[in-house]
Amino acid sequence: MINRIREIRKARGMTLADLAAACQPETTAQTIGRLETGMRNLSTKWMERIGAALGVDPQVLVGSDKAPRAQVIAQLGLSDPEALKTPRDAVLPSEMAAQEGDEPMLVLEVTSPVGEYRPGDTVWLRQMDAWSAKDADFLSAMNRDCLVPRPGGRFAFGRLIDRRGPLVGILPTQAGQKQQVIDNPDWIAVAVMLVRPL
Structure with missing residues (x-):
């Protein structure tokens, strides 16, 4: 059976031993x-x-020959781009799965320049439960851009800067705006990837 384990492992910068150790059980x-x-x-x-060890949906491991895939052909380091010995399929943002559990990826479309974001950007976010999340998970979200639901179907987006009891503090990405405090949100989605058209 043709599979994509090698290309996804290489895209993640993992060795065979790294992937073996990341599997549960090892x-x-x-x-x-x-x-x-x-x-x-x-x-x-x-x-x-x-799939869990690589952080992708298990279905992504089995490739389909129906449509041509985007190819990684070179790597850019401190010097000129270097060609890969063998091109490999790129892992698309839509193929990424939750690291743990079944929390979905969410996408925020940017339509106006806001902070460091430009029109046309898409911000990919990993959703986590605001209160059942482990302290380490919540700490990893601190000082990162997050999307937080507010009452009435609205949202707050900006740096997660505080959590005290049921209150979450967000510093908006626009200069000059005041901190927003959200009371008891159901979830927090942490920005993990920016896709920007050139």
Whole structure:
């Protein structure tokens, strides 16, 4: 069976050993190598384990030949772009899954220049429950741009700067605006990716 484990692993900057260690329960680099090359059967259980370790939807691991995919052909470091020995398929934002649990990815479209954002940008956010989230998860969201629901179907967007009891403090991205305090939001979505057309 043709699969995309290798290309997604490489796109994440992971070695075979890294991916093996990230699987729950852990496995060996040899096993991952055999699954990548098709020497071992990629079962549904393996797809779920490897998908979770890579942070992608398990279905993404099995490619489709119906439509051509975007290709990663070079890498840009401190010097000139360097060609990859073998081009690989790009992992699209829509193919990324929740790191833990089933929280969906949300997308915020930017239609006017706001702070560092430009019209046409899409901000991809990972949703988490505001109150059942582990303290470490919440701390990782501090000082990052977040989308928070407000009453009446409205939202607040900006830097997450405070949480005291049921109150969450957001510093808007527009200069000169005051901090917004949201009482007991159902969820917080943390910006994890910016897609910007050139």
